Amino acid sequence: MQAIGSPEFWIQQLINALGLGSQYALMAVGLAMVFAVMRLINFAHGTVMMASAYIGLLLLQRGVPFPAVALGAIAGAAALGVLLERIAYRPVRGAPDVALLLNSFAAAVLLENLAVLLFSPRSRPFPMPALLTRVLHPGGNLFLPSIHLWAFAGALLALGGLAFFVTRTRLGLAMRAAAENPVAAQLLGIEIGKVTLLAFAIGSAMAGLAVLFWTAHVGTINPSMGFEPVLKAFVACVIGGFGTIQGAVLGGYLLGALEILLQGFLPSGIVGYRDALVYGILILLLLVRPGGVLGYLEAERV
Amino acid sequence: MGDPAVLELRNLEAAYGAIRALHGLSLTVRTGEVVALLGPNGAGKTTTLRVISGLLRPVRGQVLYRGQEITGRHPAYIARMGIIQCPEGRQVFKNLTVRENLTLGGYRLRDPARERRNMERVLALFPMLKERLHQPAGLLSGGQQQMLAIARALMADPEVLLLDEPSLGLAPRVVDEVFEALAQLKANGLTMLIVEQNAEKALGLADRAYVLEAGRLVLAEDAARLRENPDLIRIYLGR
Amino acid sequence: MQLVSPTRWGWIWTLRALLVLALASAYLAVEREGNAYLKRLAILFLINLMLVTSLNLFTGFTGVFSLGHVGFMALGAYVSAILTLPVAQKAVNLPDLPAPLASLALPFLPALLLGGSAAAIVSLLIGVPTLRLSGHFVAVATLGFLIITHVVLINAEAFTRGTRTFSGVPPYTTLGWAALWAALNLYFAWRLKHSSLGLQLMAARDDPWGARGVGVDIARTRLIAFGVSAFFTGVAGGLWAHFLTAFSPNAFYFSKTFEIVVMMIVGGMGSVTGSALGTLLVMVSTEVLRNLESGLSIGSLTFGPLYGLSQIGLAVLLILLITFRRQGLLGDRELRLEAIAERLELWLEKWKAALEISRARKADPS
Numbered sequence A: 001m002q003a004i005g006s007p008e009f010w011i012q013q014l015i016n017a018l019g020l021g022s023q024y025a026l027m028a029v030g031l032a033m034v035f036a037v038m039r040l041i042n043f044a045h046g047t048v049m050m051a052s053a054y055i056g057l058l059l060l061q062r063g064v065p066f067p068a069v070a071l072g073a074i075a076g077a078a079a080l081g082v083l084l085e086r087i088a089y090r091p092v093r094g095a096p097d098v099a100l101l102l103n104s105f106a107a108a109v110l111l112e113n114l115a116v117l118l119f120s121p122r123s124r125p126f127p128m129p130a131l132l133t134r135v136l137h138p139g140g141n142l143f144l145p146s147i148h149l150w151a152f153a154g155a156l157l158a159l160g161g162l163a164f165f166v167t168r169t170r171l172g173l174a175m176r177a178a179a180e181n182p183v184a185a186q187l188l189g190i191e192i193g194k195v196t197l198l199a200f201a202i203g204s205a206m207a208g209l210a211v212l213f214w215t216a217h218v219g220t221i222n223p224s225m226g227f228e229p230v231l232k233a234f235v236a237c238v239i240g241g242f243g244t245i246q247g248a249v250l251g252g253y254l255l256g257a258l259e260i261l262l263q264g265f266l267p268s269g270i271v272g273y274r275d276a277l278v279y280g281i282l283i284l285l286l287l288v289r290p291g292g293v294l295g296y297l298e299a300e301r302v
Numbered sequence B: 001m002g003d004p005a006v007l008e009l010r011n012l013e014a015a016y017g018a019i020r021a022l023h024g025l026s027l028t029v030r031t032g033e034v035v036a037l038l039g040p041n042g043a044g045k046t047t048t049l050r051v052i053s054g055l056l057r058p059v060r061g062q063v064l065y066r067g068q069e070i071t072g073r074h075p076a077y078i079a080r081m082g083i084i085q086c087p088e089g090r091q092v093f094k095n096l097t098v099r100e101n102l103t104l105g106g107y108r109l110r111d112p113a114r115e116r117r118n119m120e121r122v123l124a125l126f127p128m129l130k131e132r133l134h135q136p137a138g139l140l141s142g143g144q145q146q147m148l149a150i151a152r153a154l155m156a157d158p159e160v161l162l163l164d165e166p167s168l169g170l171a172p173r174v175v176d177e178v179f180e181a182l183a184q185l186k187a188n189g190l191t192m193l194i195v196e197q198n199a200e201k202a203l204g205l206a207d208r209a210y211v212l213e214a215g216r217l218v219l220a221e222d223a224a225r226l227r228e229n230p231d232l233i234r235i236y237l238g239r
Numbered sequence C: 001m002q003l004v005s006p007t008r009w010g011w012i013w014t015l016r017a018l019l020v021l022a023l024a025s026a027y028l029a030v031e032r033e034g035n036a037y038l039k040r041l042a043i044l045f046l047i048n049l050m051l052v053t054s055l056n057l058f059t060g061f062t063g064v065f066s067l068g069h070v071g072f073m074a075l076g077a078y079v080s081a082i083l084t085l086p087v088a089q090k091a092v093n094l095p096d097l098p099a100p101l102a103s104l105a106l107p108f109l110p111a112l113l114l115g116g117s118a119a120a121i122v123s124l125l126i127g128v129p130t131l132r133l134s135g136h137f138v139a140v141a142t143l144g145f146l147i148i149t150h151v152v153l154i155n156a157e158a159f160t161r162g163t164r165t166f167s168g169v170p171p172y173t174t175l176g177w178a179a180l181w182a183a184l185n186l187y188f189a190w191r192l193k194h195s196s197l198g199l200q201l202m203a204a205r206d207d208p209w210g211a212r213g214v215g216v217d218i219a220r221t222r223l224i225a226f227g228v229s230a231f232f233t234g235v236a237g238g239l240w241a242h243f244l245t246a247f248s249p250n251a252f253y254f255s256k257t258f259e260i261v262v263m264m265i266v267g268g269m270g271s272v273t274g275s276a277l278g279t280l281l282v283m284v285s286t287e288v289l290r291n292l293e294s295g296l297s298i299g300s301l302t303f304g305p306l307y308g309l310s311q312i313g314l315a316v317l318l319i320l321l322i323t324f325r326r327q328g329l330l331g332d333r334e335l336r337l338e339a340i341a342e343r344l345e346l347w348l349e350k351w352k353a354a355l356e357i358s359r360a361r362k363a364d365p366s
Helices: A007-038 A044-061 A066-092 A097-119 A146-168 A170-180 A182-187 A192-218 A223-240 A245-265 A271-288 B045-053 B075-081 B098-109 B112-125 B142-155 B172-187 B199-205 B223-228 B230-237 C006-033 C036-062 C069-084 C087-093 C108-130 C135-155 C175-193 C196-206 C208-213 C218-244 C254-267 C272-292 C309-324 C337-363
Strands: A135-139 A142-145 B005-016 B019-030 B034-038 B060-065 B083-086 B160-164 B191-196 B208-213 B216-222 C296-298 C301-303
Touching (some): A007 A142, A007 A192, A007 A245, A044 A066, A044 A097, A044 A223, A066 A097, A066 A192, A066 C309, A097 C254, A097 C309, A146 A192, A146 A245, A170 A182, A170 A192, A223 A245, A245 A271, A271 C108, A271 C135, B005 B045, B019 B034, B019 B045, B019 B216, B045 B075, B045 B160, B045 B191, B083 B142, B098 B142, B112 B142, B112 B172, B142 B160, B172 B191, B172 B199, B191 B199, B216 B223, C006 C036, C006 C175, C006 C337, C036 C069, C036 C175, C036 C196, C036 C218, C069 C108, C069 C135, C069 C218, C108 C218, C175 C218, C254 C272, C254 C309, C272 C309
Parallel strands (some): B160 B191
Antiparallel strands (some): B005 B060, B208 B216
């Protein structure tokens, strides 16, 4: 372990934060996109991630080479996201927020227990190629897990592509318009159904990518693995500014940094409370600035 | 026989849950005409536009576009047919730039060349928008937003332009500017159906007018005659 | 009070008497003759009933979703269990417990009350800042509370044994205690709903701006409902702790939350009698499904262990309800004896009239 405060310590923390933040950002973006077009907090986002991990494992067990496994997992995530939208969310479009929230809760429980039914609750190892799990040792006291660098690179590519799509393409523009004002968008000929579908597909695909890095970090998969990621994604969204892609990305990296900092600096007696502290900060943030760092939303006061 | 009807409503009945909003409304809009739909608050004028644009499914009755029935179709479908609405309250995309708003207007065209041409034409018509192309639409004034909404609708090459209360919330001078722009569009041959509470302005622009009250048609006349009609003047302009 | 005919009153009092009789005999039957399984189910039903009714008392009446209520249950459970644990047991299980607590062992009722009060106090602390926010944000904040509680329970090992099972809790919960508290809870919920406070809550739920316009202090009314709801939830947690006698923090997390939420929705958000019906229905179905989890054979086909089936059943039920019948069984109305009496009376009239007609026909077939 490096001495706290040494340059090596800071480089270590930075790399960790970038890696973790990239995962959170990718997961959070999917959540934000769905909320933007549908006013729905998609709790099943996490179970979609879990399902894509299992799809990846199944492919791996059939001897499919890893790049194809990754693509398959991502595609599976996208397909599942679309299926979820069709079956669980489209029928209740326009219902009060609470109904959507509950439905997404139920969908998450349903998918998780389906996985338990099909695969058993035990954890299974997910072997990752050495390229991803290698730990770089540039010298001295520095040990950099390459997975963090892969995550960062992956996030840059994916999020960069998304940014381009959303700002430079007609469809991306239509999505932003539909998110802001669905009625006006429809009056211009934009089909909300198609846009929503696209949001789900892209958002889920991003999460599918994130879960690859997450799994590489953890090493195993199990049916409840999606629970923590969706909570983190949610917190990231709220921190950054709920409902916007920029908010999700910013929040993801801020959350990653916050967690790494707390992990590094909290005395060993309190470090177990790290997650409670993060949520406490979240609630405080909700009270003083519900729109998150970027401040888009105004919480109504009663 | 005059020009053929481009838009026709037959015996429309519409409701919001248990509340009847329209009772057997029939009206026509002919090619190249400007038709005003007048009436007090709650008369059903906005409801009529919502039904035409597919945002509300009528309980009974038909909406015909060039003789083809479009009743109850999805709003996006109706927009793609060329019936474009400028909804009440402008409804510009506040977080998007003026340019992006206009680009979205041309969404239904799917033709970059046409889109570019329309953009040039529209900016020539509304030069004040040209100066603010990269500003977020939310920063524009009420009048500018109204111009943007109209310009955005024009980007779509509408066959029929529906306008819902374009004068709402605007200062009199700004209202004049808006209606000047609309007059120019009329001169260029655009077919329009305008819903308005400001009867005077609307009648100054329109060829014909319908008057709604509590969901029922009470008057259908030439605009010129209506300006002198005592009934109308007593009910609306006098207040 | 509407004018009611004497025969109707007769019906109403008969029904009331029947209901009391039915409940009393059910209680006696289970208490004296019932087998252990039935007794367990009955106690569990009553505790779940308390949890659902308290949640409904807040969420149903205010329209604001509290996803953190199970946190109050946990508080009540752990606080009361720590207080009643015999001193000798404490020395073994909780060696690091601070001195004043380590030498204390309270009887059941004070411990329950303290557990409930702890929950209520915490609820006021988190309620004051968060209940002012609009629905969505409160749901999020209460979710945060649930998670924070979970993390604290896992880490405060001196008090809770962390993730290890907290065992040795004296089995104080009897059918009598459970029935008593459940009845109290139902009574309070019923009175609250039909009081002016209840009216204010529901007005604020249906039309917040209108309610403020007539002077309803929304934040204050919500806080009161939250506090009362938390108190009973805490007591229910205490009862639960002294029923199972062994538990760990994972019992107070999302599965339990989901279960209670489904029961509430089935019965109807805002309905006290609905809570009872919803709890009953859901418990019956989950029991059936849980028995199937160990395996199912139809004819010559055997389906192996079907873990998770009961949760799947709950999830499907909730999705169907939300999609097709969001108000559950009763919405926010109540199953009233008066309404049943009315139906019975009408039905009797119809039956009499039908008899008259057939008699008249027999006498004069023309």
